[in-house]
Amino acid sequence: MNETLTKNERSEHLVLQKREFLSFVLGDEQYALDIMSVKEIRGYEPVTKIANAPSFIKGVLNLRGDIVPIVDLRIKFDVGEAKYDEFTIVIMLNVFDRIVGIVVDAVSDVITLSEDDIKPPPEFGVAFDTKFLHGLAEVNEAMVIIVNIESLISSESLALFDSSNQDGQE
Amino acid sequence: MSIDVEQFHQVFFDESEEHLQTMEALLLEIDPFAPDPESLNSIFRAAHSIKGGSGIFGFSGLGGLTHVMENLLDKARHGEQELTKEIINQLLKTTDLLKSILQDYRTGTSLNHSEIDEGICALEKTINGESCEKKRMDVAEDDNDGFGFFELDDGDDTNQENDSTGFGLFDDSDCSDAPYLDDSDEAKESQEAFGFFDDEESTAGQGAFANVDCQKEPLIESSANSPRKIGEAGKNPLPPSSSSKKVTSIESKSIRVDTSKVDLLVNLIGELVITQSMLTVQGTSEAPDAKEKLQLGLVELERNTRELQEAVMSMRMLPISFVFNRFPRLVRDLAEKLEKDVELQIEGGATEIDKGLIEKLVDPLTHLVRNSIDHGIERPQVRLERGKAKSGVITLSAAQRGGNIVISIRDDGAGLDKERILEKARQNALSFNPNGTDEDVWNLIFAPGFSTADSVTDISGRGVGMDVVKRNIESIGGRINISSVQGEGSSFSISVPLTLAIVDGMCVASGDQVFVVPLVTIVESIQPLPQQLRSMGNEKLLWVRDRYWPILNLAKRMDIDHAVEQPTDAIIILIESSKKRFGLMIDKLLGQQQVVIKSLEQHYRRVPGAAGATIMGDGHVAIILDVESLSEDINTEAAERQTNERNVDQKRAI
Numbered sequence: 128m129n130e131t132l133t134k135n136e137r138s139e140h141l142v143l144q145k146r147e148f149l150s151f152v153l154g155d156e157q158y159a160l161d162i163m164s165v166k167e168i169r170g171y172e173p174v175t176k177i178a179n180a181p182s183f184i185k186g187v188l189n190l191r192g193d194i195v196p197i198v199d200l201r202i203k204f205d206v207g208e209a210k211y212d213e214f215t216i217v218i219m220l221n222v223f224d225r226i227v228g229i230v231v232d233a234v235s236d237v238i239t240l241s242e243d244d245i246k247p248p249p250e251f252g253v254a255f256d257t258k259f260l261h262g263l264a265e266v267n268e269a270m271v272i273i274v275n276i277e278s279l280i281s282s283e284s285l286a287l288f289d290s291s292n293q294d295g296q297e
Numbered sequence: 298m299s300i301d302v303e304q305f306h307q308v309f310f311d312e313s314e315e316h317l318q319t320m321e322a323l324l325l326e327i328d329p330f331a332p333d334p335e336s337l338n339s340i341f342r343a344a345h346s347i348k349g350g351s352g353i354f355g356f357s358g359l360g361g362l363t364h365v366m367e368n369l370l371d372k373a374r375h376g377e378q379e380l381t382k383e384i385i386n387q388l389l390k391t392t393d394l395l396k397s398i399l400q401d402y403r404t405g406t407s408l409n410h411s412e413i414d415e416g417i418c419a420l421e422k423t424i425n426g427e428s429c430e431k432k433r434m435d436v437a438e439d440d441n442d443g444f445g446f447f448e449l450d451d452g453d454d455t456n457q458e459n460d461s462t463g464f465g466l467f468d469d470s471d472c473s474d475a476p477y478l479d480d481s482d483e484a485k486e487s488q489e490a491f492g493f494f495d496d497e498e499s500t501a502g503q504g505a506f507a508n509v510d511c512q513k514e515p516l517i518e519s520s521a522n523s524p525r526k527i528g529e530a531g532k533n534p535l536p537p538s539s540s541s542k543k544v545t546s547i548e549s550k551s552i553r554v555d556t557s558k559v560d561l562l563v564n565l566i567g568e569l570v571i572t573q574s575m576l577t578v579q580g581t582s583e584a585p586d587a588k589e590k591l592q593l594g595l596v597e598l599e600r601n602t603r604e605l606q607e608a609v610m611s612m613r614m615l616p617i618s619f620v621f622n623r624f625p626r627l628v629r630d631l632a633e634k635l636e637k638d639v640e641l642q643i644e645g646g647a648t649e650i651d652k653g654l655i656e657k658l659v660d661p662l663t664h665l666v667r668n669s670i671d672h673g674i675e676r677p678q679v680r681l682e683r684g685k686a687k688s689g690v691i692t693l694s695a696a697q698r699g700g701n702i703v704i705s706i707r708d709d710g711a712g713l714d715k716e717r718i719l720e721k722a723r724q725n726a727l728s729f730n731p732n733g734t735d736e737d738v739w740n741l742i743f744a745p746g747f748s749t750a751d752s753v754t755d756i757s758g759r760g761v762g763m764d765v766v767k768r769n770i771e772s773i774g775g776r777i778n779i780s781s782v783q784g785e786g787s788s789f790s791i792s793v794p795l796t797l798a799i800v801d802g803m804c805v806a807s808g809d810q811v812f813v814v815p816l817v818t819i820v821e822s823i824q825p826l827p828q829q830l831r832s833m834g835n836e837k838l839l840w841v842r843d844r845y846w847p848i849l850n851l852a853k854r855m856d857i858d859h860a861v862e863q864p865t866d867a868i869i870i871l872i873e874s875s876k877k878r879f880g881l882m883i884d885k886l887l888g889q890q891q892v893v894i895k896s897l898e899q900h901y902r903r904v905p906g907a908a909g910a911t912i913m914g915d916g917h918v919a920i921i922l923d924v925e926s927l928s929e930d931i932n933t934e935a936a937e938r939q940t941n942e943r944n945v946d947q948k949r950a951i
Contacts, residue, residue: 177904177920192895194899195900195901287901
C-alpha cells in the first residue's frame with residue numbers, strides 16, 4: 128500500500144517537473160531561470176547609486192513605489208561588457224517576497240524543460256559557481272545554463288539581504 | 298445556520314480592556330472614606346459588563362473573578378461594605394489579574410488557575426473577613442443541598458477541568474464548546490448561562506454563588522497546577538512590574554476610529570474621484586483654455602491629496618493619554634513601595650500622536666517616571682527638612698510644537714547631582730570634558746553602564762536604563778534633553794516627530810544625485826568664505842557661530858563623482874545631531890519638501906548613512922540621510938580643541 132502510494136507520488140512529481148524557464152543572454156552565454164520567479168521585464172533606467180555598495184549593485188530603482196535594488200550580473204560574474212544602451216534589459220525577480228532587478232544583455236525565449244532534460248552542471252567552465260546552478264540543458268543545439276536564481280539572489284556573496292533580516296531579528 | 302462566535306471575541310477583548318482601564322482609573326481616584334457613589338457605580342458597571350461578556354463567550358476565568366468583584370462592589374455601593382485602602386488595593390490587584398487573564402485568553406495561552414483562585418479567595422476574604430479555605434468547605438455542602446442547577450452539571454464540570462481545557466468553571470457543560478457555537482441548542486444554553494448571571498445579581502443568592510466558584514476551583518488547581526506554582530503565586534501574587542509589562546508588550550493590531558473620521562475619508566475619496574475624472578476630460582480637451590483648466594485641476598488634486606493624507610494620518614493618531622493613563626497606577630505603587638509621597642499631574646493628555654510611536658514611548662517613559670520617583674523625589678522627612686512640601690510632584694505633559702510632540706517629565710525632587718555624575722563618570726572611565734556645560738554633564742547619564750544609584754533596587758539603578766531610553770527615543774527619530782537644578786528638580790523633555798511615515802526634508806544635490814536631509818537636524822546653511830575655513834591635517838574646519846565645525850564631504854562619503862570640490866564653491870549645511878555638530882558639504886540646495894519614507898530594507902538591506910529612501914517628483918529614488926550614523930565617522934576633537942584655543946586667545950586679546 129505504502130509503496131504504491133510513493134510510486135504514484137513519484138510519477139506525479141515527474142509530470143510536475145516539466146517547468147518553464149526564461150532564457151537570457153549574458154555576454155556570449157545563454158542562461159535560463161525559473162519563470163515563476165520573474166515579476167516583469169523592463170528596459171534599463173538610470174538608478175540611484177548606493178554608497179559603499181559592491182560595484183555589481185548598480186543602485187536602487189523606484190518600481191511603482193517600492194525601492195528595488197538592481198544587480199548587474201555581468202559585473203558580478205565578469206561576463207561580457209557592462210554597457211547600458213536601449214537594448215539592456217532588467218529582469219525584475221520576486222524571490223522570498225523581495226523584489227530584485229537583474230541587468231542582462233537580452234532576454235531570448237521561454238523554454239519548457241522537464242527534469243530529464245537538465246543535465247548536472249560541470250565542475251568548471253561557467254562563470255557561475257556551480258552551487259547557483261540547476262544544471263545544463265540542450266535547447267536548439269545550443270547549451271543553456273539553468274540558474275538556481277533563489278540561491279543566487281539570497282547568497283551571501285551578493286549581499287542583497289541583511290543577514291540579521293534573514294533571521295527575522297530586524 | 299452557524300454563527301462564528303470567534304469573530305466577536307476580538308470586540309469583547311477590546312471592550313473588556315477598556316472597561317478594565319476605566320475601572321483602574323476610577324479605583325485610583327476613589328477616596329476610601331468618602332467614595333463617590335457615581336464612580337462606584339461606574340466600576341460596578343464595568344465589572345458587570347466584563348462578567349456578562351465572559352459568560353456569553355465561556356471565558357470562565359474572567360467570569361468567576363469579576364463576579365466576586367461585583368459582589369464586593371455591590372455591597373460597597375449599597376453601603377454594606379466599608380471601603381478601606383486595603384480593599385482598594387485588593388481591587389486594583391484584581392484588575393491586574395483580570396488583565397493578565399484577558400491577555401491569556403487573547404493569546405490562547407493556558408490560564409494560571411491558581412492565580413485566579415488566589416484572587417477570588419483574597420476578595421472573598423475581604424467580603425467575609427474569614428479565611429477562604431474554611432468557607433469553601435462550608436459552601437460545598439450548602440451547595441449540594443440548595444442549588445440543583447449546579448448539581449446537575451457538577452460531574453461534567455469536573456471532567457472537563459481535569460482535561461484541563463482551560464474553560465469550565467462558570468458556564469456549565471457547554472463551556473468548552475462555546476467558541477464553536479454552531480449548534481442552536483448550545484447557543485440556547487449559553488444564552489441561559491448569560492441570563493442566569495443577571496438573575497443571580499438581582500436575587501439574594503450572590504454570596505452563595507460566589508462561594509461556589511471557590512468550591513469548584515480547587516478541582517482545577519489540584520489537577521492542573523503543580524504545587525510549586527501555587528507556592529510562587531502565594532509568595533508574590535502579583536508583582537506589579539511584571540504584570541504591567543505583560544500588558545504593554547502586546548501591540549494591539551486594531552484601532553478604534555471615530556466614525557466622523559471615516560466619513561471624512563469617504564468624502565475626500567469622493568472628491569478625489571471627481572477631480573480625477575475632471576482631469577481626464579481636461580487632459581484630452583482641445584479647447585484654448587484647456588491648459589489653464591488643467592492647471593486648476595492639478596491644484597485641486599494637490600489639495601485633495603493633502604487632505605487625504607491628513608485624514609489617513611489622523612486615523613492613526615491616538616491621544617497620548619493612552620500612555621499617560623498607566624502612570625497614576627505606577628506612581629501610586631512605586632511611591633508606596635518606596636515610602637514616598639508623590640503626586641502625579643498630567644497635562645496635555647489629549648495631544649494626539651501616531652499609534653506606532655505610542656507603543657514605543659511606553660518603555661522609555663516608564664523608565665523615566667520610575668527614575669524620577671526613585672532618584673528624584675526625596676523622602677518626606679528630607680523634603681520637609683529642605684523646606685519643600687511633604688509630597689513631591691511629578692508632572693507629565695505633552696504638547697505639539699510644529700511637526701513634533703514634546704513630552705516632558707518634570708519632578709520637584711533633588712535634581713541631578715553634578716559632582717556625583719562626574720565622579721561616576723571617572724569611576725567608569727567614561728570620556729568627558731571636565732569644563733563642559735551642565736548639559737554636557739547631564740548627557741553623561743546616557744552613557745552605557747552609567748548609574749549613580751548607590752544601591753541597586755529592582756526599580757532602578759542597574760545602569761542599563763538611560764542609554765536604552767535614549768536609544769529607544771532615537772530609534773523613533775526623537776531627541777531627549779535634560780535640564781536640572783540641584784535641589785529644585787529635574788526635567789526630561791522628549792521631542793518626537795508626529796509621525797514616522799513622512800518627514801520634512803531639505804532636498805540637496807551632490808554631483809548628479811539628490812539626497813534628503815531631515816529638516817529638524819539643520820541649524821543653518823551657508824556658503825563659506827575663504828577666511829572661515831581652516832585646514833587641520835586632513836580635516837577641514839569651518840568657523841561659524843563662534844565655534845569650529847568639522848566638515849563632512851557628502852560626495853566623498855557617498856562615493857559620488859562630479860561633485861564640487863572646493864568648499865568655497867559649495868554649500869555647507871550646519872547639522873546638529875544628538876551627539877555632534879558638523880557641517881555637511883553639498884553642491885546646492887534644491888528646496889524643502891515633505892517626503893514619504895520608504896524602506897530600503899524591504900527589498901534590499903540597511904545602508905550605512907541612510908535612514909531610508911524616498912521617491913521624488915520625477916520618479917527617481919533619493920536617499921534620506923541618517924544624520925546620526927553620518928556623524929559617527931566624524932572626529933570632533935580637533936574642532937573642539939580649536940574652538941577652545943580660539944576662545945582662550947580671544948579672552949587674552951580682550
